[in-house]
């Protein structure tokens with residue numbers, strides 16, 4: 144597909160950009176450009192690809208996404224290597240997962256090559272928005288939504304695929320700190336047969352009230368239990384979990400349809416196996432969690448995702464009281480895995496899996 148290049152009428156000046164990316168934090172410093180590709184069933188599918196100025200998108204008030212929430216997204220990062228080159232981490236996995244989400248939400252798939260081309264083109268175009276800070280990256284947000292004006296309930300026939308970039312510093316200000324997490328009793332994130340395995344905005348909308356409850360209880364994040372028995376630990380609002388045990392095993396909850404198949408999760412499974420650990424995808428109950436934390440069998444709990452990479456869980460709280468994992472600090476395995484993953488992403492550690500793609 145040919146991309147039309149739309150010139151930017153007033154790009155950010157070098158001085159303004161330097162000021163914006165000096166300490167960008169996470170989620171607010173957007174770059175100058177975006178990619179838009181339209182889909183119309185009547186026009187034979189994907190058409191009219193463009194790369195141009197980042198700007199508001201005009202939507203009909205009846206656009207299906209505003210009523211029935213047909214929307215999916217991805218989260219990925221571009222990094223600078225020491226030789227000055229730019230690299231992506233496992234972008235094919237994001238493209239494949241995007242299409243898996245599309246199928247679940249009755250949306251059209253986008254050819255993986257087109258998804259990757261859009262991402263690479265935009266990253267190359269706005270490369271000078273890479274923040275000059277340790278742990279900095281360009282956070283890439285590809286998304287798709289139903290744009291057709293139609294209030295009947297059925298899959299829409301028109302969509303927009305858009306890619307934007309955010310200049311990002313470290314996700315956690317002040318470096319890595321163990322997080323305290325709140326066990327939600329009243330709310331669930333995903334039910335069997337639902338949309339938990341799709342990266343769709345509705346899952347996040349449903350997590351905001353329990354996340355607010357976590358904050359009210361002096362916790363950083365919420366952890367969800369399974370919807371049926373309220374017994375099995377699933378994941379955080381946007382991160383997967385690993386339980387590192389004294390017997391050399393590491394447990395992560397299995398992908399039964401209610402858990403988002405994280406790319407960091409899959410990468411960590413491979414890296415933990417390289418450490419000689421016995422990595423198992425098995426259900427892990429909240430009761431087992433409390434007991435093994437108290438007995439000392441549980442050494443560490445790692446939360447992982449693209450945005451925050453690997454983060455140790457220090458404490459777990461619920462209306463039944465709280466418990467601490469290990470010393471409540473930053474464990475050895477969390478540090479080791481974080482450094483290794485960041486090292487591979489930045490091209491400082493050999494990429495034996497072929498995870499890194501040059502832009």
Ligand SMILES: *Cc1c(COP(=O)(O)O)cnc(C)c1O
Pocket residue numbers: 218342378379380381382383403404405406407408447448449450
């Ligand atoms: C995106 C996401 C993750 C992490 O996935 P990564 O591919 O590792 O970034 C975990 N859980 C949920 C609910 C998510 O949306």
